[in-house]
Amino acid sequence: MDFQDLFNRASSDGDGQKPSTPSPLTSLKTDLDFYNESIREVASEMIAEGYTLYPIFIAHQHEVSLGEPILVKEELGTNWSIHASSLEEFIEKGVINDAKRKHFEKQYKTANEFMCLFVVVPEGANFVYYPYK
Numbered sequence: 001m002d003f004q005d006l007f008n009r010a011s012s013d014g015d016g017q018k019p020s021t022p023s024p025l026t027s028l029k030t031d032l033d034f035y036n037e038s039i040r041e042v043a044s045e046m047i048a049e050g051y052t053l054y055p056i057f058i059a060h061q062h063e064v065s066l067g068e069p070i071l072v073k074e075e076l077g078t079n080w081s082i083h084a085s086s087l088e089e090f091i092e093k094g095v096i097n098d099a100k101r102k103h104f105e106k107q108y109k110t111a112n113e114f115m116c117l118f119v120v121v122p123e124g125a126n127f128v129y130y131p132y133k
Helices: 003-010 024-048 087-092 098-107
Strands: 055-060 068-071 081-086 114-121 124-131
Touching (some): 024 055, 024 068, 024 081, 024 114, 055 087, 081 087
Antiparallel strands (some): 055 081, 068 081, 114 124
16 A cells, blocks of 8 residues: 555545544654655665565554664654564564465565555554655
8 A cells, every 4th residue: 555545545534525633644744754764774774684675664653562663753853653673573473474475575665665664543554655755
C-alpha cells in the first residue's frame, strides 16, 4: 500500500466526507519529510552491514515493543517516533507469518527509493511505502 492510499482512507469517515478533525497521518507526513534523510541513512547501513535486505520502520505515537528506537518524538519535538526493524524480526515476533515471507519480499519496494513503514495507530496497523526525497 502506498502512503497516499492510507492517507486517503484515513481522511474520510466512511461516507466520503472529510472528518472535522485532521487525520493524524497529516502530522506523520510532516514528520517523515523531516526524518527522510535519517531514515534513508539507517536503511542503507542496515543493508550494507548485512543486517537485512528488508528494513522496516515502525511509525508510532505510543509505546511499541518492536524494533529499536532511532527517532524519538519527545527528543525531537515531533509527533511520531520511529523504530528500526527488519523482516526477520517481524517474522521472529510473529507479526508476519513465515509462510508469507516470499509474498512480502515480492511486494517490498526498492529500499533506496522508498521507506517501508509499519504505521501503528489506535485503529490498527498497516504497511505503507513512502518515497525518499
